[in-house]
Amino acid sequence: MGQADERGDRIDVESNDRIIVVRPYGEMDISRAPSLQHTLRRALARGADVVVDLQHLTFCDSSGLNALLTARTEAAADGRTLYLAAPTHQVVQLLKVTGADTVFSIDPAPPIA
Template sequence: MAEGETTDAETAAQSRGLSVASTTADGIHVVTCAGEIDHHTGDKLRQALDLSDIARPRIVVDMRQVTFMDSSGINILIAAHIRLSETGGWLRLAAPTDSVLRTLQIVGVDAVIDCRETLRDALSI
């Protein structure tokens, strides 16, 4: 393969992609994701969930536009949940799509991390 060429897998990952935007609502950090969370895109989410400079951070991940999530995404969410819990903060998931919610349920993440049906519910204290 010549320098600068990409493999089919790399091209597919680039076309799927993940966009992550962060805002704050009433002191709660809202991380809005759109696209696919997997091995190739997970670092964007991991970076958005790293609020180690804030005491007792509260984070809601808005998952309304997440179309796919594999074990990489699950590991990122569990690691963030543990880290936030240890510092007195918390993590909630808002409005996961049916396919993502099914994945969360199969591995039991919904029993560990608070999952809410809507963003409004997730922002309620």
């Protein structure tokens, strides 16, 4: 199941008994960040830990990072964890430059939902 925008970028959501996997595709910028934040909030509302699979994200700017940071804070407030998995080189650089790599649990491998 996915939510596509006019550019064909989408955000897929999969789940099993333990986790919910959110997979954004394409570019995550100011026009798409609200959609990511909404999707992450809905995933967290289901009461499970959330893994954001970043392997298909070709670009992420500060608004996309802010959506991830907000979701991480909301997850922690409810006693859950938001993990990042398989970030692309550009996303890794964004996380490092901003220091956000120190606040997320990051798995270099993609998750299996």
